[in-house]
Amino acid sequence: GAVVSQHPSWVICKSGTSVKIECRSLDFQATTMFWYRQFPKQSLMLMATSNEGSKATYEQGVEKDKFLINHASLTLSTLTVTSAHPEDSSFYICSATSGTGADTQYFGPGTRLTVL
Amino acid sequence: QKEVEQDPGPLSVPEGAIVSLNCTYSNSAFQYFMWYRQYSRKGPELLMYTYSSGNKEDGRFTAQVDKSSKYISLFIRDSQPSDSATYLCAMTRTSSNTGKLIFGQGTTLQVKP
Numbered sequence: 001g002a003v004v005s006q007h008p009s010w011v012i013c014k015s016g017t018s019v020k021i022e023c024r025s026l027d028f029q030a031t032t033m034f035w036y037r038q039f040p041k042q043s044l045m046l047m048a049t050s051n052e053g054s055k056a057t058y059e060q061g062v063e064k065d066k067f068l069i070n071h072a073s074l075t076l077s078t079l080t081v082t083s084a085h086p087e088d089s090s091f092y093i094c095s096a097t098s099g100t101g102a103d104t105q106y107f108g109p110g111t112r113l114t115v116l
Numbered sequence: 117q118k119e120v121e122q123d124p125g126p127l128s129v130p131e132g133a134i135v136s137l138n139c140t141y142s143n144s145a146f147q148y149f150m151w152y153r154q155y156s157r158k159g160p161e162l163l164m165y166t167y168s169s170g171n172k173e174d175g176r177f178t179a180q181v182d183k184s185s186k187y188i189s190l191f192i193r194d195s196q197p198s199d200s201a202t203y204l205c206a207m208t209r210t211s212s213n214t215g216k217l218i219f220g221q222g223t224t225l226q227v228k229p
Contacts, residue, residue, distance in 0.1 A: 043120075093160075107152075
């Protein structure tokens, strides 16, 4: 149980285009989902927290107009990187929480974004 | 200064060795601690969750927390090649599922047959 999927697993796009990444909880309902980014050999950095049906809460330094997050249902959250640039190239990982404890975040397999 | 410090390694050990992975932290507000395993190009997978100072054992894994020293450890006994991965420590202030997790940089472990 507690499986989280992401789509696509990898994407290459041209600079200036937008890319949408989907995060789905497959076998549970997630009221809260999280989006992280991870640069090579660095730790996961929380970008934003999204709750179903409400606006996402962004971490300091994360541009909310550039990284659009939509959490339209209890099983789906999307991250759209708008006007992507090479410096946005990274590994984007989502997590979803199914329970009430700090140990109930389940992570997706990640999406590798490369912006040319 | 980073809130959580973790030696990135890489750490290479022979099969069967005992592995010790460590993190230090600076913020005494962190009360809940986790260890995740991450295989290459995959998402993290929770291994251990602790919130008390002392040891917690689960199979070949033992998590140790020393809040007075702001130091946590993960020990792997009888290490196997399948344990080769990056190990991330994480911690949070609250037991809530919506609390912000702060991750260490991760330690890359290679277990050689």
